[in-house]
Amino acid sequence: DAGVIQSPRHEVTEMGQEVTLRCKPISGHDYLFWYRQTMMRGLELLIYFNNNVPIDDSGMPEDRFSAKMPNASFSTLKIQPSEPRDSAVYFCASSPVGRGNQETQYFGPGTRLLVL
Amino acid sequence: DAKTTQPPSMDCAEGRAANLPCNHSTISGNEYVYWYRQIHSQGPQYIIHGLKNNETNEMASLIITEDRKSSTLILPHATLRDTAVYYCIVRPLMYLIFGKGTKLSVKP
Numbered sequence: 001d002a003g004v005i006q007s008p009r010h011e012v013t014e015m016g017q018e019v020t021l022r023c024k025p026i027s028g029h030d031y032l033f034w035y036r037q038t039m040m041r042g043l044e045l046l047i048y049f050n051n052n053v054p055i056d057d058s059g060m061p062e063d064r065f066s067a068k069m070p071n072a073s074f075s076t077l078k079i080q081p082s083e084p085r086d087s088a089v090y091f092c093a094s095s096p097v098g099r100g101n102q103e104t105q106y107f108g109p110g111t112r113l114l115v116l
Numbered sequence: 117d118a119k120t121t122q123p124p125s126m127d128c129a130e131g132r133a134a135n136l137p138c139n140h141s142t143i144s145g146n147e148y149v150y151w152y153r154q155i156h157s158q159g160p161q162y163i164i165h166g167l168k169n170n171e172t173n174e175m176a177s178l179i180i181t182e183d184r185k186s187s188t189l190i191l192p193h194a195t196l197r198d199t200a201v202y203y204c205i206v207r208p209l210m211y212l213i214f215g216k217g218t219k220l221s222v223k224p
Binding site for chain 2: 004031033035037042043044045048050055056089091093095104105106107108109110112
């Protein structure tokens, strides 16, 4: 299995531009998670999906952030317009439905975003 | 907020066992203890998890005290590649709540 795939791996953009981060979960996994990591706040959950439906988006910072999961094999996290404080590493993770909080989450390599 | 307390950093000599402690005094009965590690800004990597029994896999052992208020992750023979930030997570929900973790430095 290829694991969780994220693209791009690095993104440099200018303030005000739209940024789209992509994630392909592990095949057969029903849960998909987006996390963000910064020096100040560490690793924190942004949103997660179950069977393509958003379950908890309370971690999404503001309306500039949106996430979609149009099908079981693809999700996007969009920032519009981007700001310098959005600079961070964004991780996608997936897990099978199995036994709820007993199931392991598998993380992708992350997208390192820099907003100038 | 994270429900765990870990030392910010630890050192370990290569080839020796690394014992990483974690306090989770407010853990509830159905909450699992998970350990992940993150090597130099790569994606977090799952290590091991447990509820109340000790667990062992090819990477590590997890020792959970009888009252479940603390646990220890043991890397039996640490190598330089085990240098990473180790996160102890008490997990009641589907998602993970990360604290600051312990930065383990394995030295030759």
